[in-house]
Amino acid sequence: MQDLLCEYQKTRKALNRLQRHLKQADDAARVVRLDMAKRQTGKAKAVSNGPARKGDRRLVEEMIGSIDYVIEWLETCRQPGNRRGVERRAGYERERPMDPALMQVMFSSDSTAGSSCPLDKQEADQLEYVLSWLTERERDCFVLTHGECFSLEETAQLLGITKSSVQTYITRAQNKMAQRIASSLVLAG
Template sequence: MKRELNAYRQVEDLGPATLEVYIETRRGLLLAADKLTRRMRELEPIRTVEEMDLILQLDRDRKLIVEMISDCSYVIEWLETGRRPGNRRGIERRAAYQREIPTDPARLPAVAYRDADPEEPPEADSEIKHLRLMAALRGLTDRERECFSLAHGQGCSYSEIAGLLHLSKSSVGTYVVRAQRKIAANVGSVVVLVG
């Protein structure tokens, strides 16, 4: 009986850890678990204490092999999909703070504005426009700022923005139009700088 138990406990070098090796290992483990199950069924009408011990040992070995099969299946799924099994959110679906796209306001197109004092030098005029644009951007909601920056600062199409922010194209259009209206209204108003 000891010889029979040792026949099931073999240690093998499985080679490199590749998907094919894991699949082949799982296949071998499934066959080993099947052999143990069949052997346990052959010993079913238990007559002696030694047979009972053998069946209990075979059952423990089968449970260990089933755990190994589960581990191999886990690794196979990870290697096939490229992501950890059981994760609820993959890397392609990020949280809101991870989707932020920093944009330099200087790259935004200039808004038509002709309410400046004609006696001011052009450098001061552009500095005032820049400050007013910055203030106008601060007056937007996060979504409006994201959509406006991507549409006008990065030159993305509405469908590209919709894909990036997981919105519909019509929602992106709505956010961009709202942002344009708010910026047009805020750039024309007086900027009060505090601090």
Template sequence: MKTIRLTELGPATLESYLETRRMLLLKADELSVRIAKMEPVRTLEEMDAILALDKDRRLIIDMISSCSYIIEWLETGRRPGNRRGIERRAGYQREIPTDPGKLPMVSDWEEASTPTGKETEAGRFRLEAALRGLTERERNCYALAHGELFSYAEIAAMLNISKSSVGTYMVRAQRKVENNIANVHILVC
């Protein structure tokens, strides 16, 4: 049975990781020297001993790599290898999913400005006129993007099309809607 020795390294601070890496580097150098002294190999037992020492040395080198990774993270304040800091994230990384049930309710002043029946009917007519001429796919993409506020990737997943196709449909739909809005004239009686 192999005995495992535990060493208390103290709190996980930058200084403790630096000290641990220094001790691991010394141990890796010591193993390298021991391997070099055992050369040249003459017997199978010597070869097994060298292979065991080399295995230990590779394990220690992996531990040194892990310590270096953590040290860089602690020194820079961000994950090593990331090119962007927290302040320069992409749009999808900045989005925060929110439950609509947790959003604030409509305030009193907004309720006072709700449209009357005639205004609602006129708005519905304007919307129908603006969306006239859109294909079913364009209408679906436009409604999901502007009405439901889904991202192009989410729309693509829902409609089983590619993200670039959603972009194409959105460009076409936006162009048609802008043309339709420019040509809408409502007569109020």
């Protein structure tokens, strides 16, 4: 990655040199045009037509802007302009990891998980108890995403709802499950 960053920095230096060269060439052309205008009109102050290579200079400026954007991205490892990095997003903080192999064994008769450690009776009863408090839609969304390892988009397509609805159902299910687990630990303890 450092090699790539070095190459972009070299390219930026070359583009900066090209930009300076084009500016000097425009300045020289402007002086020549002013001298010609003075000779033709005889006036001390003549108006020039502007830079001869305006399109070239604009293109080089755009290229420098793009290169600066890439260099900043490579140096910070984040997209320029973002306030927070992806590791600090709230969605990632709320995610509760589950073992998909155990969920697949429990809820799929044609499971492809191939887990060598199926749930025992007590674990199956606990999982069934916690999931029994969910609505049918919450249970479907939760089992498809966490048990069957479908993406939110795939789950939404299967159930005929939007992706944001799937996320809402999963969040509700996780909150209900956390409450049930906490209450069952209080009652058991």
